Amino acid sequence: MFRFFKNHLFWSPKMPTGSFAGKTVIVTGANVGLGKEAARHFVAKGASKVILGCRNMDKGNEAAQSIVQSEKVKDAGKVEVWQLDLCSYESVLAFGERLNGLDRLDVLVENAALATIDFKMAEGHESQVTTNVISTFLLALLALPKLKETAARTAGEPDYRPPHLVVLSSGMIYTAQLPEARNKDEPIFAQLDKNKSNLMSRYPVTKLLEVLVVREWTRTRAPAYDYPVIINTMDPGLCESALRREVPRAGLGARVVVGVLEWMLARPTAVGARTEVDAALKGYESHGEFITDQEVEKVSAFCYTKEGFETQRRVWRELADILEEIKPGVTSNL
Numbered sequence: 001m002f003r004f005f006k007n008h009l010f011w012s013p014k015m016p017t018g019s020f021a022g023k024t025v026i027v028t029g030a031n032v033g034l035g036k037e038a039a040r041h042f043v044a045k046g047a048s049k050v051i052l053g054c055r056n057m058d059k060g061n062e063a064a065q066s067i068v069q070s071e072k073v074k075d076a077g078k079v080e081v082w083q084l085d086l087c088s089y090e091s092v093l094a095f096g097e098r099l100n101g102l103d104r105l106d107v108l109v110e111n112a113a114l115a116t117i118d119f120k121m122a123e124g125h126e127s128q129v130t131t132n133v134i135s136t137f138l139l140a141l142l143a144l145p146k147l148k149e150t151a152a153r154t155a156g157e158p159d160y161r162p163p164h165l166v167v168l169s170s171g172m173i174y175t176a177q178l179p180e181a182r183n184k185d186e187p188i189f190a191q192l193d194k195n196k197s198n199l200m201s202r203y204p205v206t207k208l209l210e211v212l213v214v215r216e217w218t219r220t221r222a223p224a225y226d227y228p229v230i231i232n233t234m235d236p237g238l239c240e241s242a243l244r245r246e247v248p249r250a251g252l253g254a255r256v257v258v259g260v261l262e263w264m265l266a267r268p269t270a271v272g273a274r275t276e277v278d279a280a281l282k283g284y285e286s287h288g289e290f291i292t293d294q295e296v297e298k299v300s301a302f303c304y305t306k307e308g309f310e311t312q313r314r315v316w317r318e319l320a321d322i323l324e325e326i327k328p329g330v331t332s333n334l
């Protein structure tokens with residue numbers, strides 16, 4: 001908490017050095033907020049192609065237009081908008097198929113996320129779980145073959161950097177509670193799909209699940225010494241964006257607390273988005289790890305307990321079953 005206040009009051013993310021010349025980058029949820037500004041930074045840093053994965057093509061095209069104009073991009077085709085709705089597996093599968101047709105893929109930033117106080121189902125699961133966890137990792141697995149192929153093809157290049165898969169998590173993992181882990185009789189995902197109360201706590205839980213899954217992947221199937229793609233999770237800090245668009249409906253208390261925190265501490269969107277560029281440049285020290293304020297940091301204490309490790313294994317086992325049902329064989333892409 002001390003670090004959070006100190007770094008939001010007296011420190012600001014720096015734009016990392018490092019070029020993306022010749023690289024192809026995908027940013028999901030890039031029509032607005034941090035994703036849009038991260039995409040702008042990737043273009044400014046010389047990426048050959050930046051693809052904005054957006055569920056609303058009109059908003060995506062507006063964002064692309066704004067980037068092309070601000071960065072004075074001569075070849076407008078350098079910034080593409082592809083349709084992606086994480087609430088629809090069909091859309092995610094189509095996006096995955098399309099990206100596997102690319103010449104190369106150097107960076108996938110899984111930035112899109114949903115924070116809502118409404119209980120809604122999407123594809124048979126609570127919508128934040130579907131968007132932030134199931135579809136996010138479905139897309140990650142669909143992209144891994146192309147990221148690995150890019151690593152193999154470009155490894156000899158003089159300024160070679162391994163491809164990156166960056167999953168946007170949140171500092172809210174430090175306060176997230178997952179009481180469902182204590183009930184061993186019913187899958188965690190099934191419990192989350194049924195529990196309609198306390199929806200305010202669901203978004204942080206999905207961000208914790210993201211961290212657990214990446215930690216389990218890199219602990220078991222994708223160890224750093226042997227893996228061609230750097231996979232990390234990250235927290236951009238408290239930033240101005242559309243994420244908290246539903247706070248006004250959450251009651252006066254939430255409005256006041258969030259309003260004051262934002263007024264005092266929120267980083268301008270373009271400044272916060274520098275952390276996404278930074279994560280896409282980090283080395284193997286970040287593989288499987290959580291980056292906050294541009295540094296690899298310990299995750300919440302829960303993750304280092306026996307219960308935390310067991311939960312991590314269980315979450316991935318359950319998620320793997322769900323993903324295999326959506327696309328048989330997809331987990332072998334890991």
Ligand SMILES: NC(=O)c1ccc[n+]([C@@H]2O[C@H](COP(=O)([O-])OP(=O)(O)OC[C@H]3O[C@@H](n4cnc5c(N)ncnc54)[C@H](OP(=O)(O)O)[C@@H]3O)[C@@H](O)[C@H]2O)c1
Pocket residue numbers: 028029030031032033034035053054055056059084085086087088110111112113114131168169170171235236237238239240241242243244
């Ligand atoms: N802002 C912060 O303070 C903060 C702090 C910690 C972590 N983060 C993380 O940073 C990332 C970016 O958030 P942000 O603050 O920039 O929020 P934002 O402004 O609300 O942007 C979220 C993006 O995700 C997209 N999205 C939501 N549901 C989607 C779906 N079903 N399919 C495809 N795209 C979908 C949104 O599209 P629409 O515009 O169509 O809804 C939007 O483009 C998130 O992962 C968030 O968890 C943010």
